[in-house]
Amino acid sequence: MSSPPTAATDTGSEPDDVRPSPRLPFALRRPRWVLVLGLLFLIVTGALAGGASSVLKNGGFDDPNSDSAFAANLIAQKFPAAQPNLVLVVRNDDGPVDTAAETGRRVLATLAGERDAQLVGSYFAGGDPSLRSKDGHSALTLVHAAGDEDAVGRTTSRLHDRLAKADGPVTVRFGGLAQINNDLTEQTDNDVALSELIALPLTLILLFFVFRGLIAALLPVLVGVLSISGSLAFLYGLGQTISVSVFSVNLITALGLGLAVDYSLLIVSRYREERSRGLAGPEAILATLRTAGRTVIFSGVIVAAVLTTLLVFRQYFLSSFAYAGVAVVAITLLCVLFPLPAALLLLGDRIDKWSFAKPRPERPAEEDRMWGRIAGATMRRPGLFGLLVVVLLAVLAVPIFGAQFGVPDERALPQGTESRVVTDVVRTQFTGDTEAALSVVSPDWPGGSGDLAGYAAKLSEVPHVTGVASAAGQFVQGRQVGPAGPGSSSGGATLLQVNHDVEPFSTDGEQLVQAVRAVPVPGDHRVAVGGLPAQYLDVTASIGDRLPLGVGLAALLTFLLLGAATGSILLPIKAVVCNVLGLLAVLGAMVWVFQDGHLADLFGVTPAPIAVTIPVLLLVIAYALSMDYEMFLLSRIKESFDETGDPVLSVRKGLGGSGPIISAAAAILAVSFFSTAISGVSLAKLFGIGTGLAVLVDALLIRGVLVPAFLKIAGRAAWWVPPAVQKLTDRISGTVGHR
The missing domain is CATH 1.20.1640.10 (Multidrug efflux transporter AcrB transmembrane domain)
Structure with a gap:
């Protein structure tokens, strides 16, 4: 190996700077190979990254081991009609909704042909007055879309494509949890793309002024592109096996670019500093890696270690960010420690090409800078x-x-979004709020049991409970006021709907749930409270x-x-x-x-x-x-x-x-x-x-x-x-x- 080049001879030319040496790291012995491998990595991961959103999921806010999650799963299996997750609003702006009966029949016929959707109730299939709006212009059709979040989303999209349209003054709009999740997914995908279009150019402009040159400014952006592409590809593979939140994409784009800038800025700045001290070529890069490289490694390990603490939470919404964050940190570190040094070695003095920086031979000492x-x-x-x-x-x-604190609802979406508009209409124009009701469900309590009536009566006496509907009858203030409703018993399981007058996401709501769960359950029946x-x-x-x-x-x-x-x-x-x-x-x-x-x-x-x-x-x-x-x-x-x-x-x-x-x-x-x-x-x-x-x-x-x-x-x-x-x-x- 020839003697190390000096700053005066380091022109970015190839022979002395990149000559292979067994004593140098691989990135400095084979810099071109490292950059070729980086390009191949970008091509492969870029092909996979585009499919990441298709395997990621909304939701993930619930604890799967919780009582309410058990209740939701049991209701979905035994009482799907009691848990509508899709709401269709047919509205006639020019007159009573009854004059839109033809549209209503078309909605019902389409739902009848959809095997993954079950009709829960419709104003056009029985004339239930509670499904007709106060102003008489709108009517509800309640649907349960079956399956996991992905299946529900696909079913909702199919139905939306076929039914959500305007026919003159008559419109069909979609709402409910299923449509809210679809709207969240679509909005998130659009926002991520727009965010990248804004962040990347602004980042490049800022880097140009920070590095006072175009070539040096491009290096962190290229590292960021590699990091984001690799991390999204990782999520695409991970999403095939476990539930991963779609919101983790936001973290990858922001953190991937941010860490790439942080670490590249530290490496490139220290590299320039070492060159100003008289080192050049491999020697300058080795000195950089011994100082700034060590800092980057420790920093990355600390960041990744802290992010892994999200795994202690049971909600996959949070654990998804641990996976995404660790992937971003690991890939960014690899890019900063291999392709970046290789690029610096090959660039040599050309790193300052197209630079507006003026030489400052008498730069102040560090302690005298700003x-x-x-x-x-x-x-x-x-x-x-x-x-x-x-x-x-x-x-x-x-x-x-x-x-x-609460859980996300339609208010997370922009005003004017279809599912948010429908939710507002349902809340203001229709009586009752079945979405806010508590569901008390038991897997081993037949609806005909004699002790069910006593339990339902006790539940109706809980403060703020306005009524309880069960297979044993309807109860208010401890007294039966009506017969049993349909669909309250199924295969040895029973469902009780507890209506109330409190805000769900409030201290009163918490106290209500605790009071309902505190009501003694007769016998050895297992009871879960959801809603x-x-x-x-x-x-x-x-x-x-x-x-x-x-x-x-x-x-x-x-x-x-x-x-x-x-x-x-x-x-x-x-x-x-x-x-x-x-x-x-x-x-x-x-x-x-x-x-x-x-x-x-x-x-x-x-x-x-x-x-x-x-x-x-x-x-x-x-x-x-x-x-x-x-x-x-x-x-x-x-x-x-x-x-x-x-x-x-x-x-x-x-x-x-x-x-x-x-x-x-x-x-x-x-x-x-x-x-x-x-x-x-x-x-x-x-x-x-x-x-x-x-x-x-x-x-x-x-x-x-x-x-x-x-x-x-x-x-x-x-x-x-x-x-x-x-x-x-x-x-x-x-x-x-x-x-």
Whole structure:
């Protein structure tokens, strides 16, 4: 092997820079082969990625082991007619809906020919007055589409294509849970495509100004494309075997591009820095991988480890994001550690082609750059600046105390969406709300049992219960007021419908479910309580039960991995406390907007209880990303501390050197997440805006103020570590640094 080229001779030409050497990593020995493999990877995964949405599912918010989930499954098997999931509204704007009887007959005939759909009830098949609107212009047809979520979606789409149309003043519109899910899927697919169209050009523009050149700016985008394509292909394969949420696509596009920018920015910036010090070719890249590469590996491991804590929750909506997130991190790391170094080696000086950067021979020392001066100002009054930031974050967190949680409904969709319009019509124009009723079902209680009447009477005496319909009769306030309704008994199982007058997603709804479940059940019969209030109670209880485990694991993993990376005991504790404070502030801001309705018109959302799974998701993703920047900053500060031994100077040098990278990466990552603000689905909008805001709060307030303030107050104690632990961290650091 020839002697290492110098900066003056590194022109990007091939011979000396890329000559094979057994002592170099494969990416530097065979850079062209690595790039060819990357291209093949993109072609293969790109062909699979397009089919990802077809195997992903809506829903996944329920705990499959919960009482309400058992009730829903039993009702679907034994009493499908009691659980309509598709609502058709026939409306005549010019007169009574009775004059649209021909349209009604066409609807019934089409449903009769659909084997996967069962008619539950229709105004045009019996004239039930409860299925005719108050204004007389609309009529309902209730349908149960059978099968899992995918089968229900396909059946709904077929029926929609054949029936949902306008015939003059007469229209047929679809609603119900099945159509809401279809609308959510369609809206999500459209939003993801539009979000990418917005995020990619904006990211490229920002990268152009950050790197001050086009070639360097294109590298992170190419890494992001590889990461997103590979992750979507992974979801396509995973979705063939297990249930995966369609909303995980939003995470892949935002996180894939964001991490690609973060890690590429760190690698390319450090590579340029090593070249400015006189290194070139493989030597510059090896020096980059020993420093920035080590940071990237530790950062990726921490992010992936935190994301895996979502697996402790039983809802596949949350576990899907663990799979998607780990896939994104792993593929991004591979791309940053193999194709990116290979591209840098082949480009050489050409990385600065088409650059508007002006040479700065007398660039200020790191401690004298803008972020270094900010750190210095903060450390002159660490208590004051730290207190101001803590008070600001605490004020932003106040709305959390009034937070209300629920499960997603039609309000997650934009106004004017078909299923949302139908739901509003049903609620305002028709009497009764069977969707909000509680369903009490037993698999081993024949409808003719004598003790069923007594149980139904007891249920009707529960506060806020307005009536109970059962196979033993209809009951109000403990007295039978009518005969048994049809379809309340099937194959040894029985169903009781408990009507009430409370808001399903509320404290009153929770208390109602608890009171119904507390009613003694005669004999040894098993009884399960389902319906919206029960679903809400069970989902919140399930997440609440598992949340301490998830939080504990995230904190433990952070402590171990960040401690191993920095060789400190106090710094991981500080990281957890500061990051939690920042995340609570962001969650409070989201409650203020999305629940309380402040600025709701600006963001285009309908105020509603926060979907209980979204805060968990937001907190985990944002916490993982905050550890990303924590690692970027602390690794640079530790590097300076090891060189100087000065705790104050090392903070100024570390923040001065890493601050521009962190702020630029945070701005670009925030753009990636903020691009989901165009989404019509409020769940995605809340997640994107909240995560983007969390990234900015973390980069500007926590990294820029709280970290320097803490390190100034703690002094050398911040870096203390027991000798035995020091040996272990040195061994880990050496292994990772020379990988």
